[in-house]
Amino acid sequence: MLKLINLPKSALMSVLILALLLGGSSGAAAVELMATQQASMSLQTAQTLYSGGDEQGAMSRLRQHVLEHPDSSNLSAAHILLARILIDQQRYADALMYLQRIASEQQTNVSQLLLVTALRYSQPTDADTMMLADSMVAKLRVDQFLGSDRQLFYLNQSILFSHQQQSMQALVVLHRALTADVAYDKLAIFNQINSVLSTLSAEDVAEAEFMFADTELNDAIILHRAEQAWLSGDKAGALQLAEQLVETAQTSAARISAASLLDEIYGGHWQRRALGVVLPLTGRYAPFGKLVRQGIELAATQTGTLSQFIFLDSSSDPEQGLQAVRSLIEGYRVVGIIGPLTGEVVQRVVAYANESQVPLLTLSHRDGLPEQGPFIFRNCLTVEQQVQALAEYAIEVLGLNTYSILYPDNDSGADFAARFRAAIEKRGGDIEYSLHFAEQGTDFRRQLLLLKGEDPDAPIDDNAAPKKEVDKSAQLGELIDGVVGAQDVVEPPARPDWLPTVDFEALFVPAYAETIALLAPQLAFYGIENVQLLGMNGWNSPMLLQQAGRYTKGAIFSDGFYLDSPAPHIADFVSQYQQNYGDKPSILEAQAYDCANIMLQLIAHPDVVSSVALAQSLSLLTDYHGVTGITGFDANGEAQREVCLVQMGRRNLQQLPSIPLIEEIPEQYPQLIWR
Numbered sequence: 001m002l003k004l005i006n007l008p009k010s011a012l013m014s015v016l017i018l019a020l021l022l023g024g025s026s027g028a029a030a031v032e033l034m035a036t037q038q039a040s041m042s043l044q045t046a047q048t049l050y051s052g053g054d055e056q057g058a059m060s061r062l063r064q065h066v067l068e069h070p071d072s073s074n075l076s077a078a079h080i081l082l083a084r085i086l087i088d089q090q091r092y093a094d095a096l097m098y099l100q101r102i103a104s105e106q107q108t109n110v111s112q113l114l115l116v117t118a119l120r121y122s123q124p125t126d127a128d129t130m131m132l133a134d135s136m137v138a139k140l141r142v143d144q145f146l147g148s149d150r151q152l153f154y155l156n157q158s159i160l161f162s163h164q165q166q167s168m169q170a171l172v173v174l175h176r177a178l179t180a181d182v183a184y185d186k187l188a189i190f191n192q193i194n195s196v197l198s199t200l201s202a203e204d205v206a207e208a209e210f211m212f213a214d215t216e217l218n219d220a221i222i223l224h225r226a227e228q229a230w231l232s233g234d235k236a237g238a239l240q241l242a243e244q245l246v247e248t249a250q251t252s253a254a255r256i257s258a259a260s261l262l263d264e265i266y267g268g269h270w271q272r273r274a275l276g277v278v279l280p281l282t283g284r285y286a287p288f289g290k291l292v293r294q295g296i297e298l299a300a301t302q303t304g305t306l307s308q309f310i311f312l313d314s315s316s317d318p319e320q321g322l323q324a325v326r327s328l329i330e331g332y333r334v335v336g337i338i339g340p341l342t343g344e345v346v347q348r349v350v351a352y353a354n355e356s357q358v359p360l361l362t363l364s365h366r367d368g369l370p371e372q373g374p375f376i377f378r379n380c381l382t383v384e385q386q387v388q389a390l391a392e393y394a395i396e397v398l399g400l401n402t403y404s405i406l407y408p409d410n411d412s413g414a415d416f417a418a419r420f421r422a423a424i425e426k427r428g429g430d431i432e433y434s435l436h437f438a439e440q441g442t443d444f445r446r447q448l449l450l451l452k453g454e455d456p457d458a459p460i461d462d463n464a465a466p467k468k469e470v471d472k473s474a475q476l477g478e479l480i481d482g483v484v485g486a487q488d489v490v491e492p493p494a495r496p497d498w499l500p501t502v503d504f505e506a507l508f509v510p511a512y513a514e515t516i517a518l519l520a521p522q523l524a525f526y527g528i529e530n531v532q533l534l535g536m537n538g539w540n541s542p543m544l545l546q547q548a549g550r551y552t553k554g555a556i557f558s559d560g561f562y563l564d565s566p567a568p569h570i571a572d573f574v575s576q577y578q579q580n581y582g583d584k585p586s587i588l589e590a591q592a593y594d595c596a597n598i599m600l601q602l603i604a605h606p607d608v609v610s611s612v613a614l615a616q617s618l619s620l621l622t623d624y625h626g627v628t629g630i631t632g633f634d635a636n637g638e639a640q641r642e643v644c645l646v647q648m649g650r651r652n653l654q655q656l657p658s659i660p661l662i663e664e665i666p667e668q669y670p671q672l673i674w675r
Contacts, residue, residue, distance in 0.1 A: 255331030295592030381560030416510030
């Protein structure tokens, strides 16, 4: 028998072709094995797509699998997964069609549970169908299921208890469904709770409320009371209960249901003058989320509006972030959201925010976010903003024309390098060299020799005697003496000691302070002197001054926030932050502070009564004076700002004057290369 397991694909195909050429039973076995493996791979791909949230992709692959492998041993597994997706989409009749194709001997506990669900919710239903479903549920046990399947079992079991007139027992199992770790569909569970409660008397509802006080099920009881009040004409009572539930609900499902009831009561889409915040409050990025939260809370504390902010945790997980945004928009009914912070989470939620028409003011660096929709805004110092400010200052103020770039070999470094080149060349400057180094590199000899125009691969003769210094003036004198006489010799001018020792005037290095602390001394060691160093905001670190201040003196880097700015509003922010949190703020807290103040200022305006109105106000914002230089937003939703340029001294930093429109360079701008 041919053993094809663990063979590479190319080898597998070769063996198969050989088997077919030889013919016989071994060839047939190879064909059958190949088909089985293809069927397994097809099903595995569909399962991966479904687990990743791509239901349509999984559905397409499963249908193809059913058509191409009608006799495969895992056909029933394909039917089960198809039914599961269709039930998720509430297409119960279609799910029933696939489940009924599974032979009785291939039925599993899961397929029977899905079959019960499809039978219960397919329309039309009749008493015989309900009796069949009840009898099937009675034969199942909770320990046969895990995760969302266990909750689906509880949901069906509660229906069985309801049919048996055991309403309290039905509520008990629904409470178990709500408190399990994984939610199948809490809205479906809440609907079932409401169905059970509607069969109870007022006294029994009061008893249930007492039994399940301070639990998630109590949310459903309050929701039921609100709905009953509305149906009975008690609008004030319904409003009070529903608005209370939006504030206090322990589950997103209850909050969303209460908000939907408020839509019905008010006769339109109900929103609050409240702001949501989605941050990584747990997980690996929690320290950064904490800093952002502190910046927002400082702004809210100063204005007495902390109650208007609702903080939810994304834990840097895209799906959890999406659920947080959905809860804020559908349940809490906020008019705007600050965050998320991390790129993957933002990318997961932007489409939903746009579709919901709720403005999202993110702090993520991920490229291209604001361009994805009219409701996406960003307040974050971008690569483009940094390189444009540096290029403008270097060319128009410093008058430098020739540049080189030395960047780390990673996505960020390459992006900075490409954008800096474009910004310089757009202004008429020249890039002499653009070299990269290893991301974790510590030895820059090769790159620095190349910048000097020397061959880094030339052999080094350690035993060679030092070269004798040649008096070029004397050489020239001897040469001329032989031609026109010594009395006619003209001494060549001395080379100014401030000229660069290389054929470019400025070096841009978009790396972080740890790398610059290693690179800067090596520049001096290899004789690259009198060159203007340019950097990005990653240079802003006390450590760099401490370790390499003598080598970085005169360097200029871009940033979005200068801690020691003399501007009164910035100095006040820094002082207030230190008083509240005992530490100096970074750009993260400063950007968050600006985001909060912008949103609070806009929603306080009487005309901003909806999320759409807030988005319009954000797009029209001008002349704002934020602590991070933000003045408003451009047509795409990107923050417009005055980028801060900082020059390094030996032991301290100095903010450079803001750049005006470069038409005439005023005398206040000195030549800033430190000598």
